[in-house]
Amino acid sequence: MTTVTEAPPLAPTPVEEPRRPRRRGRLVPYWLLLPGILWLLVFFALPMVYQASTSVQTGSLEEGYKVTWHFATYWDALSEYWPQFLRSVLYAGVATVLCLLLGYPLAYLIAFRAGRWRNVILVLVIAPFFTSFLIRTLAWKTILADGGPVVGALSSLHVLDVTSWLGITAGERVLATPLAVVCGLTYNFLPFMILPLYTSLERIDGRLHEAAGDLYAKPFTTFRKVTFPLSMPGVVSGTLLTFIPASGDYVNADLLGSTDTRMVGNVIQTQFLRILDYPTAAALSFILMAAILVMVTLYIRKSGTEDLV
Amino acid sequence: MTDTNGDVRLSGISKTYGSFTAVHPLDLTVPQGSFFALLGASGCGKTTTLRMIAGLEEPTTGTVALGDQDVTALPPYKRPVNTVFQSYALFPHLDVFENVAFGLRRRGIKSVKKQVEEMLELVQLGEQVRKKPHQLSGGQQQRVAVARALINHPKVLLLDEPLGALDLKLRRQMQLELKRIQTEVGITFIHVTHDQEEAMTMADTVAVMNAGRVEQLGSPAELYENPQSTFVANFLGTSNLIEAEVDAKSGDEIIVKAADSKLVLPAARCSAPASAGGKVLVGIRPEKISLTHADDAGSIPEGRNRITGTIADASFIGVSTQYVIDSPVCDEFAVYVQNIERDGRLVPGAEVVLHWSPAHTFGLDANQDIDAGVESVEEEAAA
Numbered sequence: 119m120t121t122v123t124e125a126p127p128l129a130p131t132p133v134e135e136p137r138r139p140r141r142r143g144r145l146v147p148y149w150l151l152l153p154g155i156l157w158l159l160v161f162f163a164l165p166m167v168y169q170a171s172t173s174v175q176t177g178s179l180e181e182g183y184k185v186t187w188h189f190a191t192y193w194d195a196l197s198e199y200w201p202q203f204l205r206s207v208l209y210a211g212v213a214t215v216l217c218l219l220l221g222y223p224l225a226y227l228i229a230f231r232a233g234r235w236r237n238v239i240l241v242l243v244i245a246p247f248f249t250s251f252l253i254r255t256l257a258w259k260t261i262l263a264d265g266g267p268v269v270g271a272l273s274s275l276h277v278l279d280v281t282s283w284l285g286i287t288a289g290e291r292v293l294a295t296p297l298a299v300v301c302g303l304t305y306n307f308l309p310f311m312i313l314p315l316y317t318s319l320e321r322i323d324g325r326l327h328e329a330a331g332d333l334y335a336k337p338f339t340t341f342r343k344v345t346f347p348l349s350m351p352g353v354v355s356g357t358l359l360t361f362i363p364a365s366g367d368y369v370n371a372d373l374l375g376s377t378d379t380r381m382v383g384n385v386i387q388t389q390f391l392r393i394l395d396y397p398t399a400a401a402l403s404f405i406l407m408a409a410i411l412v413m414v415t416l417y418i419r420k421s422g423t424e425d426l427v
Numbered sequence: 428m429t430d431t432n433g434d435v436r437l438s439g440i441s442k443t444y445g446s447f448t449a450v451h452p453l454d455l456t457v458p459q460g461s462f463f464a465l466l467g468a469s470g471c472g473k474t475t476t477l478r479m480i481a482g483l484e485e486p487t488t489g490t491v492a493l494g495d496q497d498v499t500a501l502p503p504y505k506r507p508v509n510t511v512f513q514s515y516a517l518f519p520h521l522d523v524f525e526n527v528a529f530g531l532r533r534r535g536i537k538s539v540k541k542q543v544e545e546m547l548e549l550v551q552l553g554e555q556v557r558k559k560p561h562q563l564s565g566g567q568q569q570r571v572a573v574a575r576a577l578i579n580h581p582k583v584l585l586l587d588e589p590l591g592a593l594d595l596k597l598r599r600q601m602q603l604e605l606k607r608i609q610t611e612v613g614i615t616f617i618h619v620t621h622d623q624e625e626a627m628t629m630a631d632t633v634a635v636m637n638a639g640r641v642e643q644l645g646s647p648a649e650l651y652e653n654p655q656s657t658f659v660a661n662f663l664g665t666s667n668l669i670e671a672e673v674d675a676k677s678g679d680e681i682i683v684k685a686a687d688s689k690l691v692l693p694a695a696r697c698s699a700p701a702s703a704g705g706k707v708l709v710g711i712r713p714e715k716i717s718l719t720h721a722d723d724a725g726s727i728p729e730g731r732n733r734i735t736g737t738i739a740d741a742s743f744i745g746v747s748t749q750y751v752i753d754s755p756v757c758d759e760f761a762v763y764v765q766n767i768e769r770d771g772r773l774v775p776g777a778e779v780v781l782h783w784s785p786a787h788t789f790g791l792d793a794n795q796d797i798d799a800g801v802e803s804v805e806e807e808a809a810a
Contacts, residue, residue, distance in 0.1 A: 325516040328483050331503040332510045333530035333575065343529075347520045 173400035195401045206381040210365035213303035217311040225315035294376035302370035310359040318352025432494040433459030440489030449475045451639045464630035472639040509576035510585040517560040524556045530579040546578040586618040655698040661800035669709045686755035690732045697790030706793035713761040715787040721778035731782040
């Protein structure tokens with residue numbers, strides 16, 4: 119009761135005094151935002167506009183390119199390179215699923231079972247970032263080299279017979295096959311899956327597991343009905359962080375693949391840097407971007423995580 | 428009550444964490460259908476005991492039995508026991524209906540609608556079925572937690588400080604509510620709390636725990652009127668404890684000497700061995716004492732215990748006035764006097780005589796900390 123009666127006389131004092139600092143303070147957030155906004159304008163918005171205009175230009179290297187609103191470039195690019203698009207989505211999709219299957223148990227272990235080893239394992243997850251992406255991918259070239267221990271082991275276990283039959287390896291080779299590219303993608307993007315999964319698992323109140331057990335849920339049912347649904351924000355952000363960069367990636371396909379495993383990223387890179395067909399490259403980039411946006415939107419709608427995040 | 432199939436029996440149950448003993452070997456029987464409270468300050472082992480009954484904690488030694496069934500080795504999901512967790516642990520991704528239906532669905536019951544609706548009616552939440560836990564108030568969440576546990580018709584419902592997160596007014600209301608529900612469904616409730624008033628209001632039987640042991644077990648009135656240790660005397664309400672020497676034992680009465688006063692207490696109410704010359708602690712509750720001004724000392728009837736003193740402090744509470752009396756036997760004697768007819772002379776500095784019926788006096792073993800249980804009450808109040 120005393121707190122209620124004392125409240126009114128306290129109120130007027132704070133209103134009188136901080137009026138002056140508050141007015142100036144109101145603009146501070148905008149000033150703090152300014153560098154970021156400028157950065158986005160110069161390095162994101164302007165290049166996008168520039169790319170968009172490039173994609174509707176015609177001309178040649180010698181005569182120069184002019185904006186002619188030639189939208190046919192989009193159609194031509196799509197009809198010529200649809201297999202690479204499809205392959206990108208497929209490889210990135212498979213790599214994402216593999217990342218989820220590998221990453222979820224690991225994230226679960228770190229969040230609930232690691233105890234004092236938690237930070238050590240987290241550092242190990244991030245450790246690969248201390249080396250260049252390129253070097254790590256090149257290392258996979260050595261790991262999967264023809265006649266190397268990995269290929270030898272897979273061969274003697276007759277795994278390669280199965281994978282060759284499935285068409286994801288070729289005879290006694292793993293390098294320069296779809297399997298190698300997917301392995302590279304999975305490896306390179308695994309931390310982007312583990313970290314968001316870990317964050318959302320770690321936030322789950324341990325008492326919810328106890329409560330589920332108390333309410334007759336066996337451990338696996340507890341996982342299915344409580345843990346997994348509550349980790350959905352992590353699953354969604356993890357799959358997005360893996361799928362989006364993986365579908366635009368070209369390094370893995372370039373270093374570990376062959377001409378038969380070219381992804382759309384490789385095509386864009388070649389168009390821009392070797393063939394110098396800027397309009398096609400720009401159009402391909404926009405198609406890729408639009409495709410990812412549509413897929414991501416559908417995915418988020420489907421997984422219904424809006425109110426969980 | 429005669430049916431013992433639902434009794435909870437703890438035999439020699441204990442729990443140690445490394446070198447720390449949370450619960451010392453403990454034997455406890457909670458009769459079926461009773462409202463049982465485990466009362467104690469934080470860290471006294473009451474929650475650990477509860478969690479061992481639930482199966483969330485494995486006992487280091489001893490067994491837990493429900494009726495004839497030894498459940499010690501059973502995981503929680505196989506025990507016919509449900510828990511209302513401290514801060515509720517409601518599933519945030521499920522709405523009220525699904526939270527309450529959770530236990531039924533796990534046991535493979537298909538048609539849950541009717542049962543869930545009835546249960547939500549019982550806890551007066553019929554309107555909130557499709558809300559998520561975070562859209563509910565603290566009191567409503569608490570009801571969901573109770574409904575979610577009760578719908579399974581457990582043999583025992585365990586409540587782990589279920590009202591701790593609520594404000595005082597709501598807590599009072601929920602105490603009555605829980606008591607009503609318990610009477611209505613007739614399930615055994617084991618309630619863990621640090622709030623002595625809560626335990627006394629709700630429970631039929633209270634076990635007072637201290638440092639991993641049960642200090643005393645009994646009905647609230649029995650514990651209050653006849654505490655067996657200084658911890659219980661101080662933790663449950665307030666007690667005036669006087670260090671005294673046994674003067675003589677005559678029949679069913681013990682006569683003790685404290686400073687210049689002689690006090691009488693019934694031998695049946697003395698939990699300590701009393702032999703002439705030995706020490707005992709004599710206890711009296713502050714509301715049992717009458718206060719008379721020294722000038723009127725002659726009007727006090729014979730046969731009452733009396734002590735003289737000076738009023739050190741008086742605070743008017745409304746229904747009563749609480750006095751602190753400075754006396755030769757105890758320098759902070761608490762006396763609560765009902766405000767029926769107030770004597771204007773009873774102000775700080777006044778010479779007074781405290782007197783009470785010997786039947787209200789109790790005796791305790793002098794070989795214990797006279798202030799045990801005092802600090803823990805204050806700590807809880809501060810927290």
